[in-house]
Amino acid sequence: MSVRVLLPNAFQKHTNNIREIASTAANLPALVTEIEGRFPALRPHLRGEDGQVRRFINFYVNEEDIRFLGNDKYSFQDGDEVLVIPSIAGGCC
């Protein structure tokens, strides 16, 4: 089981410019731990002082916000594409 994880530009200075990884993590908490293990420099930026993943960071699975899929409880499926987007921009009024 493997998922494709796409990392945003804002992460790159902490990931040696790596933009994409393959992961075998079963769910979101495991994926975050794996990303931190691979890129130790990213860890202090990824989590706030409370140890939680910063709230501006969004995770999407295929085309859906992972929060609509059960968030931490969602089990990744083989071939899932996980998109990490910090601080979603856009918006109108």
Added chain:
Amino acid sequence: MTTAYELRCRECGKSYGLQPLSICDECFSPLEIAFDLEYARTRFTREAISNGPLNMWRYRALLPVADDYVPQTPAGFTPLVEAPRLAARIGARNLYIKNDAVCMPTLSFKDRVVAVALANAQAFGFDTVGCSSTGNLANAVAAQAARLGLKTFILVPADLEPAKILNTQVYGATLVRVDGNYDHVNRLCSQIAERYNWGFVNVNLRPYYAEGSKTVGYEIAEQLGWRLPDNVVVPMAGGSLITKIRKGFNELIALGLVDDKPVKFFGAQATGCSPIAKAVKNSTDAIEPQRPNTIARSLAIGNPADGTYAVRAIRATGGWAEDVSDVEIVSAIQELAETEGIFTETAGGVTTAVTARLYAHGRIKPDELTVTCITGNGLKTTDVLRGVYEHGRAIRPRLTDFENFIEEHSSLSQELTLAGR
């Protein structure tokens, strides 16, 4: 600060100078423009403003453009009108409408933000600009990019109102309809902006773009005779406008252009997409994303970028947020048109209906000076009124026919009056 303004992280405060960037690479939070108010103090005065043009560029000393920038689009400076007839209907006595339904050139407040964004797109050397949009922004980018000779890619949800699609294509913009809702479109734009060297007005140019919203606040204060209202009612989609009106008021206070006084900020959403109103009602900063389902498509953003900041602005000022149903939205569009002669789109229906409820629930007192912000024009969302009005039978060009028409019409009115008793 070595320049009049710079990019700065809203959370950790890291400075980024001036570049097309919207995300902090330290804490991944949004970036915002911070102004050197001391530098502005001698330039942003009532006198300098009154000598400026009759558009939003009269406030340019607090907009992120270079000193030698020559404005190309005279957006803004829309009417602030008293609304006594609407006020009487909803139990208000001191109600004003800020009418951006007639903002030039494309009839929504988005003309303000785009004017600032495209000035910066040119300054950064982009020859192609784009946006994700629920419609009004698409219109504004398409029109103003045409005027500046920029190439345009505009991404919208596929089911957008036909008028908003036509009002984008007519300017020669490349329109990309995306099979999904605004949040899907928006996420795609974040990816595109990282891949292509384009200026996306609400992605990598967003900090500049958002500053344009402050001009709504400056205008309200100036048009009230350089004073602040007691309350402002603002529609919320991404949640940016409400925070920027507040920022504008605070800058006016800091520079001494208005007296400091408390202003309550009230947010308006459609029940079918109300993540910010829900957070306010649940007393939390945390925004739970929603899947939008409302006719108010220009407000249909389920994951609002500035939602947390909007909640904070509302809570910090003692305001509140409400949400209204689609039926109430349509009724409010009609009520505003019938009482004040202002035809607004669905977002304005949301704001008007929420304003009425805030009075009904006693959250706004009748005598308080209240400004409700109408941000878009009803001609763009006429589909929501389809079938509401009958064209009626045509009469022959004869006076007798007209007299018969009057008779039928008055007896019909009488019957309705009797039936209503």
